[in-house]
Amino acid sequence: MIKVSTKGRYGLRLMLNLASHYNSGNKAVILKNVAQEEDISIRYLEQIIIPLKIKKLVKSIRGAGGGYTLARKPAEINVCEILEALEGTCALVDCVEDTDYCDRLPGCAAYEVWREASQLLQNFFKKVTLQHILDLGEKKLQKSKEKGKTRR
Amino acid sequence: MIKVSTKGRYGLRLMLNLASHYNSGNKAVILKNVAQEEDISIRYLEQIIIPLKIKKLVKSIRGAGGGYTLARKPAEINVCEILEALEGTCALVDCVEDTDYCDRLPGCAAYEVWREASQLLQNFFKKVTLQHILDLGEKKLQKSKEKGKTRR
DNA sequence: ATTATTCCTATAAATTTATGTTGAAATCCC
């Protein structure tokens, strides 16, 4: 419960992969390579990228030599946008975004908990951009090199 | 994505229902009534309550005149425990709790994001007890009475 | 005995996850 769906997880990794190429020339990245690098089925990636394209987070170039690129700089795309594109909202329950979703809402005590938690998460995800995550990954890689092969 | 499952949502409401009766004598509550009050299938509630019983969050009394009660005071049961009982963990991705879940972890930048977000959520849910939510609900009810029927 | 309740197991329905098949657009190469 309260698990990020595969679409969310794969979608973020897809975006991170595009982001890592963005800084080195922004040449179009083909899904075949992303699929190999991230070990995700290319067919599934093709489906996942559709909403990202619709929400204008990525641009596509068809045909040979084509592929996908980020539509904006990695520093200008945050995780919340990505999750929203992939699911419509990044709230923990539907009634937080759509107050007509359930008519028990006025007397629902549980709602308050989900709303606060959703707010907390959303604020966090809005602050984190793809660039932030790239930097984090860089640092992580450095650290693991220092420590050598042993990993706690 | 990142939606609370029905088990989590129904499970919390079930526990809140038991909690609201706990303070008025802690008489056993029968699932049939919970089902009616919360408008959830009794058959489904029967399944949902099993892990809550296993984790010793509720006690059951079989036979006529039986039912369920909270095993502890509402102030001593927090939301995190409930969610963990219902799913095993209250992390956003499996790799946060089980580092062997995925062998990409060492180089995975996305992991850091999910880990931080999970921590944030977990801390929040640990702080919120059933009693807190009951109090919140009480306050909400008062407010809605003051305002009359109109609801923003 | 009868009734009310939890408990256990099976199965059906819906949704999410993943694969397969074919078509369309752009480039490459002859």
Add this chain to the structure above:
DNA sequence: GGGATTTCAACATAAATTTATAGGAATAAT
């Protein structure tokens, strides 16, 4: 220019998981 190749695009189907319903057995009270 035109066929071959590469890539995205669209649609269909299969597999797995979650959500929900169903039937009856076990237990205890009346």
